[in-house]
Amino acid sequence: MKFAVIVFPGSNCDVDMFHAIKDELGEEVEYVWHDAESLEGFDGILLPGGFSYGDYLRTGAIARFSNVMKEVVKAAEAGKPVLGVCNGFQILLEAGLLPGAMRRNDSLKFICRPVELKVANNQSMFSSMYEKEEVINIPIAHGEGNYYCDEETLAQLQKNNQIIFTYNGENPNGSLENIAGITNEKGNVLGMMPHPERAVDELLGGADGLKIFQSIVKQWREANVVNA
Amino acid sequence: MFKVKVYITLRESVLDPQGNAVKGSLHSLEYKEVSDVRIGKYLELTIEKSERNVDELVKEMCEKLLANTVIEDYSYEIEEVVAL
Numbered sequence: 515m516k517f518a519v520i521v522f523p524g525s526n527c528d529v530d531m532f533h534a535i536k537d538e539l540g541e542e543v544e545y546v547w548h549d550a551e552s553l554e555g556f557d558g559i560l561l562p563g564g565f566s567y568g569d570y571l572r573t574g575a576i577a578r579f580s581n582v583m584k585e586v587v588k589a590a591e592a593g594k595p596v597l598g599v600c601n602g603f604q605i606l607l608e609a610g611l612l613p614g615a616m617r618r619n620d621s622l623k624f625i626c627r628p629v630e631l632k633v634a635n636n637q638s639m640f641s642s643m644y645e646k647e648e649v650i651n652i653p654i655a656h657g658e659g660n661y662y663c664d665e666e667t668l669a670q671l672q673k674n675n676q677i678i679f680t681y682n683g684e685n686p687n688g689s690l691e692n693i694a695g696i697t698n699e700k701g702n703v704l705g706m707m708p709h710p711e712r713a714v715d716e717l718l719g720g721a722d723g724l725k726i727f728q729s730i731v732k733q734w735r736e737a738n739v740v741n742a
Numbered sequence: 743m744f745k746v747k748v749y750i751t752l753r754e755s756v757l758d759p760q761g762n763a764v765k766g767s768l769h770s771l772e773y774k775e776v777s778d779v780r781i782g783k784y785l786e787l788t789i790e791k792s793e794r795n796v797d798e799l800v801k802e803m804c805e806k807l808l809a810n811t812v813i814e815d816y817s818y819e820i821e822e823v824v825a826l
Contacts, residue, residue: 571783572810579807608810615812617752620759662756662813688759 515734516542518556520586520602522577523548527563527599527711534711535560539727548580557738558595558730559586561602563655563709573616573658574604583609595639595730596703600656603695603705612698612705613671614663620688624657628719630682631694631708635675638697639733640704643725649682650722652708659707661689661696674699679706743825744789744796748818750809751782782814796820 519531528545535543546553548566553559566577577583583605590596590611598606606612619625628651633644644650663671668690671677679695687707695706710723752758761779768776785808789796800818809816 571808575807575810607812615810617756617813618759620757622759622763660759664755664812688757 515557515731516544516555517558517560518544518546518553519560519562520582521545521547521562522564522566522580522601522605524566524568525562525564525601527601527709530709530711531560531562531599534714534724534727538714538721538724539731541727541731546582548577548582550582550585553582553585553589556589556594557734558597559589561586561596561598561605562711563600563602566601566605569601569658572608574601574606574608577601577605578608587611590698590703593700593702595734597640597726597730598703598705599709599711600654600659600707603707604658606703606705611703612696613667614661614690614696616658617660617662617688618658619656619660619686624655625659625686626653626655627686628653628713629684629686629694629708631679632682634677634680637675638678638701638704638729640697640726640729641678642732643729650725651720652710652713652723653719654686654708656687656707659687659689661687661693661707663690670699671696676701678704679708743791743823744787745821745823746787746789746796746800746818747821748785748787748800748804748808748816749782750785750804750814750816751780752813753815756813 521528633648636644636646676697680692685692697704710726713720713723760781765779804816
């Protein structure tokens, strides 16, 4: 399986994402610059964290109009897995690939520490390797992770099981319903604030994030490889 | 040419943590009269005349990029500047 790591001006988790795929997951991966014209040949798209365009105007608001985003939208429509982490999640929200928006953390502080997440739905292509309700440890690092959507959207998210990860116990940023990660209705676009690419090796303090990437590969193999 | 002033604030239904912190600070300075603070953005645009209606143009820019209407409201004032 071949992944693209999209690099925007101001991305800073692109190298971690690349490392997670190449060295820990053992799959093919390439960096793709934000002005790329095509994402042909890639089976999965990864939008890394960082501060694209300095978070000017709003987080993700300017990156969302990058050239490559037209291709990301096409890939999402084609059913390919698209994962946005942190700033990548914010970009997916701005692009309308996921519903809702981000507000400043309710503490107004940038928070960088490991948190506990609960796997609220283990039936998605991003979470099938986890147990239901499994509690995992993944670091967060953001100032704007306070997820918001209107009541109608929340009801839709709940009805369609689009909430994949929730904060377990203490809610670090004030997000609605403890939401840490959601998918689109079709289930092939996941946005999450915590950084699974920073939790792929015990040397990094834990490897609980690896199963997200392994879940993507498992689903892709089952769909695309004969005798998988 | 037009000078356009765009104001963007969080929607009434959305809690504004920055505004709340500032309100708390004003209260600690004894300005008990302050019942609400909303923090927003102010943008000044200079727009050249074109065949497009300027009001329509600004509205489109707000909807597409300048405001995120999921959580933000916007308003604007347009002033035509006549070169002397």
